[in-house]
Amino acid sequence: MKSAQQKLNKPAMVRHDIEDGVLSVSCLGYWNTHTVYLIDDELRKLEHAECKKAVLDASGLETLDTAGAWVLERLYVKLKERNIEVELTGTKHSWHSLLITVGKSFSNKDDTLNEPKLPAYIRFFSALGERVINSYHDFLLAMDILGATIRGSQMKKGRGSGVSLPAVVTQIDRMGVGAVPIIILMSFIVGAIIAQQGAFQLRLFGAEIFVVDLVGILVFRELGVLLTAIMIAGRSGSAITAEIGSMKMREETDALKVMGLNPIGVLIFPRLVALAIILPLLTVISDLAALIGAGVVANLYSNISYAAFITRLNDAVYTTTYFAGLIKAPFMALIIGIIASVEGMKVGGSAESLGQRVTSSVVKSIFVVIVIDGFFAIFYAAINF
Numbered sequence: 001m002k003s004a005q006q007k008l009n010k011p012a013m014v015r016h017d018i019e020d021g022v023l024s025v026s027c028l029g030y031w032n033t034h035t036v037y038l039i040d041d042e043l044r045k046l047e048h049a050e051c052k053k054a055v056l057d058a059s060g061l062e063t064l065d066t067a068g069a070w071v072l073e074r075l076y077v078k079l080k081e082r083n084i085e086v087e088l089t090g091t092k093h094s095w096h097s098l099l100i101t102v103g104k105s106f107s108n109k110d111d112t113l114n115e116p117k118l119p120a121y122i123r124f125f126s127a128l129g130e131r132v133i134n135s136y137h138d139f140l141l142a143m144d145i146l147g148a149t150i151r152g153s154q155m156k157k158g159r160g161s162g163v164s165l166p167a168v169v170t171q172i173d174r175m176g177v178g179a180v181p182i183i184i185l186m187s188f189i190v191g192a193i194i195a196q197q198g199a200f201q202l203r204l205f206g207a208e209i210f211v212v213d214l215v216g217i218l219v220f221r222e223l224g225v226l227l228t229a230i231m232i233a234g235r236s237g238s239a240i241t242a243e244i245g246s247m248k249m250r251e252e253t254d255a256l257k258v259m260g261l262n263p264i265g266v267l268i269f270p271r272l273v274a275l276a277i278i279l280p281l282l283t284v285i286s287d288l289a290a291l292i293g294a295g296v297v298a299n300l301y302s303n304i305s306y307a308a309f310i311t312r313l314n315d316a317v318y319t320t321t322y323f324a325g326l327i328k329a330p331f332m333a334l335i336i337g338i339i340a341s342v343e344g345m346k347v348g349g350s351a352e353s354l355g356q357r358v359t360s361s362v363v364k365s366i367f368v369v370i371v372i373d374g375f376f377a378i379f380y381a382a383i384n385f
Contacts (some may be wrong), residue, residue: 011035014042023051028060031068043071047078054079059090069102142338148264167270175236176278183282184289191290195297208302212309213316215294224287225325226373229332233365237340240271241361244344245354272337279333280326328376332369339365
């Protein structure tokens with residue numbers, strides 16, 4: 001009621017004054033589609049005012065819509081056509097895009113719409129605060145997805161939970177089976193490189209046989225699961241973000257809500273379940289491929305037979321060593337899936353937004369996976385595992 005009363009008491013108004021060849025125009029009230037007719041005639045008269053410079057002060061404006069911006073643009077252009085210097089002041093930041101869209105006159109680099117550059121420390125804390133707020137909202141969305149996943153798929157509101165096995169199997173095939181060749185190739189090469197470099201360094205001490213210990217412990221505890229998680233983050237995480245983002249751009253997620261379906265249950269839950277299943281399995285494959293690559297290189301460069309390699313590996317690696325890496329896999333899978341889903345749900349209506357979110361998904365997933373791996377290493381050291 002108060003806002004409506006203000007509009008009645010303070011419609012669109014304009015006041016002007018000419019002093020020393022300077023035309024001062026004060027824009028007051030509500031300049032919108034319903035009120036600009038009140039100032040149209042007066043603004044047309046100001047277009048022919050005799051002056052050398054005009055200052056348009058918009059600080060007194062309460063609201064501004066397309067109609068108000070257009071009459072302001074018209075006055076600006078007419079004065080410019082008469083070679084009169086025009087300065088626009090007092091505009092709100094939220095109006096800048098509107099003014100630039102309505103008329104190209106305000107998009108010039110020398111125009112007063114360009115705000116003065118803020119000090120570096122203000123820009124730093126402003127960007128930091130924005131990042132903190134965005135991270136908080138991302139965390140809430142991630143917890144919402146995680147909670148819905150733990151509770152169940154919730155395919156239909158009010159009808160309990162249900163797991164769509166065909167959807168889960170399809171995602172396992174796409175994200176798991178399709179990733180096997182690249183996982184094997186990458187792990188084989190990495191295992192071979194570690195064995196080669198380790199053998200060259202240990203040869204100086206006459207302890208080349210200990211390259212088996214080096215490769216076995218490093219692969220089982222750290223590298224196997226970490227390399228697999230990074231590859232899945234780049235391969236499957238980006239695909240999840242792109243798929244969910246594309247559906248959001250085409251408003252398919254809104255359509256699911258209208259149909260009474262939960263988008264988390266339909267789109268995200270099968271992908272998270274598939275990731276939690278395939279990442280441990282791919283870790284096992286990665287470990288085996290890395291050990292085979294290390295065994296081949298150890299045989300070629302250090303003349304360590306395959307039998308001696310396996311025997312030494314059996315002595316150096318314990319059950320806890322193997323499970324120390326495998327336990328991390330489901331946690332990393334959930335992290336990758338949740339981050340990818342959060343970024344996908346944040347996609348806007350443009351292809352540029354989709355590209356930014358896909359990039360952000362991959363970068364965040366890899367970063368968080370490495371951080372979590374570090375926390376696990378600290379935790380294992382603390383409990384002597």
